[in-house]
Amino acid sequence: EADIYQTPRYLVIGTGKKITLECSQTMGHDKMYWYQQDPGMELHLIHYSYGVNSTEKGDLSSESTVSRIRTEHFPLTLESARPSHTSQYLCASTSMNTEAFFGQGTRLTVV
Amino acid sequence: QKEVEQNSGPLSVPEGAIASLNCTYSDRVSQSFFWYRQYSGKSPELIMSIYSNGDKEDGRFTAQLNKASQYVSLLIRDSQPSDSATYLCAVMDSSYKLIFGSGTRLLVRP
Numbered sequence: 001e002a003d004i005y006q007t008p009r010y011l012v013i014g015t016g017k018k019i020t021l022e023c024s025q026t027m028g029h030d031k032m033y034w035y036q037q038d039p040g041m042e043l044h045l046i047h048y049s050y051g052v053n054s055t056e057k058g059d060l061s062s063e064s065t066v067s068r069i070r071t072e073h074f075p076l077t078l079e080s081a082r083p084s085h086t087s088q089y090l091c092a093s094t095s096m097n098t099e100a101f102f103g104q105g106t107r108l109t110v111v
Numbered sequence: 112q113k114e115v116e117q118n119s120g121p122l123s124v125p126e127g128a129i130a131s132l133n134c135t136y137s138d139r140v141s142q143s144f145f146w147y148r149q150y151s152g153k154s155p156e157l158i159m160s161i162y163s164n165g166d167k168e169d170g171r172f173t174a175q176l177n178k179a180s181q182y183v184s185l186l187i188r189d190s191q192p193s194d195s196a197t198y199l200c201a202v203m204d205s206s207y208k209l210i211f212g213s214g215t216r217l218l219v220r221p
Contacts, residue, residue: 031209092209094203097143
C-alpha cells in the first residue's frame with residue numbers, strides 16, 4: 001500500500017486567497033511530482049523534484065510554486081487563487097526502478 | 112510529437128476476451144515504465160511497472176517492453192466489466208520527468 005498523503009482532499013476558496021496543498025510520503029522516495037487534471041482530461045505535469053532543494057517546472061505552465069526542503073514533503077502554493085485554478089491536483093512519488101504511487105488528490109474549487 | 116502516445120479509444124472488448132493496450136514514447140533513454148488504471152474522479156492506481164526488455168506477468172496482466180522500438184504494451188486476459196476504466200501509460204525520461212500518455216478508455220461488455 002502506498003504511503004503518500006495529500007491534504008486537504010477538497011478545498012473551496014475565494015478568489016485572491018493564498019493556498020498551500022500538502023503532499024507527504026513516508027517511503028523515502030527522492031522524486032516527487034505534481035500533476036493537474038481536469039475531469040475527463042489527461043494528466044499534466046506542473047512541477048517535479050528529483051531530490052531535496054531541487055525543483056523543476058513541468059510541461060504545463062502553472063502559476064503555482066513548490067518547495068522541497070525535506071525528502072518527504074513537497075507542498076504546492078498558489079499565491080493568489082483564481083477560478084482558472086479550479087482542478088484536481090495529484091501528487092506522486094518514486095525512486096529509480098521503484099514503483100510510482102499517487103496520493104488521493106486535492107480537488108480545488110476557486111469561487 | 113507527444114512524449115508518450117496512446118490511442119484514446121474507446122477500446123471495446125467482450126467479457127472474457129484479451130484487451131491489448133499500446134503506448135509509444137519518444138525519449139530513447141527512458142528508464143522506467145508504468146501502467147495505471149484510473150476510474151472517473153479517482154487517483155491513478157498502479158497496475159504494473161517494467162524496467163527491462165521483455166514480458167512481465169502479474170495475474171491477469173502482462174506488460175511488454177521493447178526499448179529498441181520505444182514501445183510498451185499491457186495485455187489484460189479474461190477481461191471483466193470491472194476492468195472498464197481509463198488506462199494510463201507513464202514513462203520516466205532521462206531528466207526524471209514522469210510523463211503520462213493521454214490514456215486509453217477500455218470498455219468491457221458483459
